[in-house]
Amino acid sequence: MGTAGGQAALMWALVILLVPLSRVFSSNFPSAAMVNSTIMLGLFLAIVAFGQGLVILSGGIDLSVPAAIALGAFFTGFFANEGFPTPLAVGLGLLISSLVGLINGIIVCSTNFPPFIVTLAVGTIGAALLLGVSQGQPGQNSPPELVALFNGELNVLGAAPSLVMLIAVLMLGYLIQSRTTFGRSVYAIGNSMKAARIAGIRVKFSTFLVYWVAGIAYGLAGVLLLGYGSGSDLNIGNSWLLPSIAVVVVGGSSISGGTGNYSGTVAAALLITLLSIDISAAGFPEGVKQILYGAIVLLALLLSKIGGGRR
Amino acid sequence: MNLQESTGLHRRLAPRAKAPYIAAAVFFVLYGLLIVVSPVAGSAFLINNFVVLMSPLAIAAVGTTLILVLGGFDLSVAGTISLANVVAATAMQRSPENIWLIALGVIAMGALIGMINGLLVSILNLPSLGVTLATNIVLAGIALVIMPAPGGRVPVEFTSVLTGMLGSVPFAAIVLLGLGAFWVALMKTRTGMSIAAIGGDATAAKLSGIPVRRVSTVAYVIAGMLYSVAGLYLCGLTATGSPAAGSSFLLTAFTAAALGLVSFKGGRGSGVAAIFGAGTILVIPKFLFALGIADFWVGACQGLIVLIALTIPSIGRLTRHAARKDAGRNTRGSQLAASTEGLEKQKLHI
């Protein structure tokens, strides 16, 4: 945990350092628009990465991210357009999207099937069922309350709602991961399942909970993406799977579980978003952008290695 | 203690040793059902079509399986296939007289990619999933730089060999047979056994004198070469190149390995079974099509079949357990130990 904390501090330092350094990429940087965009786009990534990070912390991996995001977005829009009040529509959307995590959790904790393939299969089924239920028709317009979170009209005590949400997500995520019995048992399971069991931790129940909570997090990201775009296609989640894993790794979590902290993950989400804004500003061709993106992930892995992180 | 160990070992090895047979049975039953529903699928022409179609995935899945046996995850499968496909299509259009030389060069490129992956994982001791996630993104980027839009014309001299018949046997079937034979032979060599030993328990393998770094790197090199061959075969199938050619392989290659009953915890798995797993993936939509199943639900059926395939080893275990119970042995302790150990390894090798 110490080394993960070190990596988190390093990530935050890099984020803060990169804000003025962005000048290299564009003469218009740094600017308020740049910081705002980073926070808004980083928020989605931070929420998705909370779920993925929890699963990775427990020693697993979750490939059902796209399906859960799409379910959350689609059903929130669906119920809102059926005339349900927005909070209820959001609740139902989250409930349905969390089913993906629920089923992942039941299968992973009650069998010893590999999470990689279980979440892949469950995600495939979830996405196909969504396609079948909707008959290919995409999500409908978002309820106006969700749109208002992102279109610049609303502010909370003078701050953009996305900043408030990011801080709330950071604090809540940190509390769940590092200050609750549940969070601590996830660390223990990720470190050594045998030891966790001997220490009296309810391994199966906690493992189940990890996947369920993760599913809720993806659904929440879907709900917010619905508001951001005031509508959603059924493949809205596809572009978030690989970034969610990359952010967790860059944030200093060990991909084999047991170490990491959510503050590092949030910093990594902001860092990667900020870097992608910088790369976008520099006007590289798409292929070069991807090469740079891959190189950043590799560099972060090396950094965490040099920083003394264990495998 | 001794008894427990031996039963534990039996439990671990027995279902996997049967994996090729189970995977083959699943595949042949499904293809047989396909022929029942749609008799034309049994014609030589359509069988050749099918074997050609499954070849790229089957070849890639063998590479994926090899790294899974080593106890790692290789996500660079998609990027390597895209790059190989793009490089081959570009180069073959430019100098059609050197197609076979180009093919060799592309395979050598795959070996180089594999070596980079292998060195990063084994020398720097970085997690394979993270390393190959990064190299996969980089490779896809390079493919996009080389070929910004689909194109390139692969000469018919190349495609007709890969998709044609050799006498009365599909050339692709010979390739897959050769690949299966290669796997069986590899696993009998010292290197092959070392790969499985490292995947089973890296620390024990090191202690028993296996050169872990060298063997791991060799495994990644072989896998990279296989992905390149898959990319070349895709050129044969489509007669062209595309910078996104490999992206769909990222998940299907792992699904094929799962249908080949590979252990995702390292140490055990069969490339032969993965070849049949690839066949199963491709026969499922054809079977559902022949049944006239409504389009939207096909994905759900495919996912369910993967989950059901995962339970097959458990069913095998259950029947053996029943037999042991009849013999009046108490194996509860070993089972508990084995199941804890399974979960433990699951976590370590991801």
Place this chain on the structure above:
Amino acid sequence: MNFKKKLTLVGAMAAVAAFALSGCSAAVSPSGGADGAKEKIFVNLSYSGNNWQDEGANLAMAVAQAPEVAAKYDVKKVISGSDPQKQISDLQSMIASGAKLIVLYPISPTALNPVIQQGCDAGVTFVAYDGTVEAPCAWNISYITGARTEDPEQAFFGAQTAQALVDLLGGTGEVMMNRGVAGTSTDTVHYDTAMSVFNQYPGIKVVNEFYGNWDSSVSQQEATKALAAHPGVDGIWSQAGEDGVVKALEAAGMEIPVTGENSNYLRQKLSEGWPGVSSGSAPAQGAVAVKLGLKILADGADSVPKDIEMPLPWVTTETAKVCPAAEFVDGCNFFAQADDSFVTEIFEKSVLPESSYTAATTGAAVSALQALPSMDTLAQPASRRIYTRGVCDAGWTTGPVEKGQVPAGLPGCVKK
């Protein structure tokens, strides 16, 4: 205990399997029987779940299931996703099952060539819509090289919208480009023809380009990033996903000219005075492709041209007008009740008079099919063949097209 658990597990899995199989077989469509009497038509779609694909598929099915078609043919819809290998496999299955006509949305212009050639040899008719295929035996019906109805010399979505943006900017200014899916030929054609226009104006500077994947959400995210770097940009040229671009601009408090495709939201904004142009790919193509295929079956291969261009829709700030109901009447061109990313171009009065909002949103069969008029006026000029077939016709060779096409000088085919 453990044994019991295992038993429960296996039991549960068996139950799931049984449920799955019963579910799967329950999904068997009633028309899927082995009544060998009717000839088979397949509508083969790519991925699904966005408005464009959904409407295109609905309209195609609405036409394909019209009573007079259903009486004669067995019509089925197949979804191939975004993996060319899966589409190759599905096409093989269709050919093997004795298809007469396959109307397809091609995932790749080149990768399907071998399987399409195989099908042609077996006597199958192929009609590709929106995207194109290079296989010479297939019919192509696409807007990629299409021209405006008012002036058939003004061709190419990319070039025409780029010219419109230049005009809106008065010939000078900073421009950003929202491209489609990286590595696709459609994106490349749009981009290359647009750049050939921008390059003619020294006052126009392309400051940034990004890939919105023809997706509103991705376009919005990428535009947000690019706008942070270029707050002084004067105009945005966009492919599909332009509704996301407009939303990113709104969030940044900028109202600058946007050219894009046919989303309901862009047209709504245009009608409220936002400067810009709405043009591009119409989902109506899917239904026209089905009608074209039916005509080929009825009247023979020579009854229609092999390469057909759909006219480019063209709606500006001056002409954007909301429809009172679900019809394009009195020059109205978008719907009050539709989603933001709904693609408005579901009508093509000259060749698809039977289209309706209901057909586009639900796929309900149209009540009566109108005869397809002569398609000769929509034939693609041979000078633009290279963009859709990869080669020029016999007797033509590649070279810059100077006459009969605006902008002049684009690469194309010229008579030898």
